[in-house]
Amino acid sequence: MSDTPTKPRGRPARGPSMGDVAAHAGVSSQTVSRVSNGLNNVEDATRQRVLASMQVLGYRPNQAARALRSGRFRSIGVVMFTLSSFGNMRTLDAIAISAAQSGYSITIVPVEHPTQKDVSIAFTRLLEQAVDGIVIVIEAHIIDEADVELPPGLPVVVIDSAARTDYPVVDTDQALGARQATQYLLELGHPTVWHLAGPESSYSAERREEAWRATLEAGSRPVPPVFRGDWSAVSGYEAGLLIAQQMEVSAIFTANDQMALGVLRALHERGRHIPSSISVVGFDDMAESDSFWPPLTTVHQDFGAVGRQAIKILLAEIEHGPSHPTTLVIPTRLVVRESTGLFTPVQAT
Amino acid sequence: MSDTPTKPRGRPARGPSMGDVAAHAGVSSQTVSRVSNGLNNVEDATRQRVLASMQVLGYRPNQAARALRSGRFRSIGVVMFTLSSFGNMRTLDAIAISAAQSGYSITIVPVEHPTQKDVSIAFTRLLEQAVDGIVIVIEAHIIDEADVELPPGLPVVVIDSAARTDYPVVDTDQALGARQATQYLLELGHPTVWHLAGPESSYSAERREEAWRATLEAGSRPVPPVFRGDWSAVSGYEAGLLIAQQMEVSAIFTANDQMALGVLRALHERGRHIPSSISVVGFDDMAESDSFWPPLTTVHQDFGAVGRQAIKILLAEIEHGPSHPTTLVIPTRLVVRESTGLFTPVQAT
């Protein structure tokens, strides 16, 4: 049957190389290289001829050879646990666009489960990858636990985690955001502010909670016990059911917008009016927050700036050698919408 | 000042190569290669010695050289317009995980603006990239307009667009989903179903609209004029304000969940009760939909399956040569929650 003389299963049809273009144009491959790299010491007629040959043959430079020669891949690895969160997605988008603008491509290494094992696998995979630097977007404690040694000399920037001080870190100013939210609610006259925190395993959640507590204490307000969710809207709903039945809760600061959405639902279901009976503030300012009912007052995080700054620092390190590990903090902004209002004392029954 | 004899600005500190490991272990580099690739024709003592040397020197294989030699990059390019949408993000996540499981990495090429120019730039960039295949996740009409010739022989799979029949396509069954939504509302007794469509530039929006219309016609129902949004929650809110004042609208099928969120807000504001006065169905089943108020009845899209299938087809093509361009359609599933209810005739005033 398969007696065809030529093996059709040959290697995957390598494209033409510089040599082929050179032969076609009647020049040396070095001249092709010069044209390909846009050097100007090529006669114009020759250049045109080479470009034409490239066109005809469909030449495209082989990045592997280029990388092998130069020792540079012009590629950045991104390790990220779950792309499926609003913040990560935005950050990744900004990273990709920034990197592209500097001529770098992005290789993403997904971490399927946030376990030490999976993180280790991801790092191992990444180390074998052809990248010039790495951006890590995972909660620090997972990294800390992962027993993987990142090779010295490979530039690394960490996002969203302040633990590893041996690498530059870029992060949103979690404390500022939490303070803005809490302070604003106090200014509206609320005696104190309750808090629906994120999971204990999260540093971001921890820092938001700390700043909330510190703000209350600075204002000599009582610090009520925290409610706790897992970032999901459903967990917010569950906490919301508890919150709804405590009539003394007049203001709640929720550690992210998704949980706030769940809280809103619970409050609606239990007939507590927002904001006249209870004010709600979120964190993130996701795209949909202005269309919640009511539109959510929330802390805006500039994920784009975080991604851009991370790339900026990383590229500087790649191209100009290591610098001092710094921590860059991106400020937040309170966006006031309709889920917050002046404190109204509970009617005595 | 800088009279240090050794140039510290040498090339970016190339790591040790096989040769270095070989010298350290006292074997030939070919033996190191064999150990590195896990071949079994190496004596155990030798293998241990080589592994130890690798460990000591911190050796990691150079992917560029490997790729140059083999002609394979073990990398897949993904062209995507805006990562910042629920569906794209989910799809990308699935793509990344599937590819990683097969030992491929993902290079993402962002398209900053959905213009022909930006798409062309993205393709050009991708063509220079070291990838074995491409997944395109952009609305087809933009691709069609982009005057870029993808090189023949480079495997391509298209997601979310049925126009290019010269490449395999994987997509959600938009028509099925729209039919499920519309049919369900009719079964609840609604005389007909209104539709808030996505932008005209979107094929997905177009197909959802067509199927909605066809379903109404099949049931001999009047086809009301469509409302139109741009996928955003805000556009849904604006349409929702119009919808709210038309009391004859008892059921609306919204082309995605985000617009549905905006519609819900508008209806709440205008005092129309959901679902007793008006039923709402969305499309996508985003993570938060079950925490909308009320929880949204919606069409579940299996983005994960789409991403996985796309990678499966692409890898088959990369590894076993081209196959027939097929269109693979992933079914949807109606998720009934609380935003829909039996038709209640409007009270005569």
Place this chain on the structure above:
DNA sequence: ACATAACATGTTGACGTCAACATGCACCAG
């Protein structure tokens, strides 16, 4: 007219890996 500069173009080799082939040794059948 001749040395010299300025520039276009060609030649060579190395980057790190691995397939193909070559070598060398141990063991076994006859």
Place this chain on the structure above:
DNA sequence: CTGGTGCATGTTGACGTCAACATGTTATGT
């Protein structure tokens, strides 16, 4: 004891590109 077989290991060269150096050609100054 010989020829062969099987296995571990070594040697060579090629993948495509580009820096460094080499060569050739033309213009410039004296």
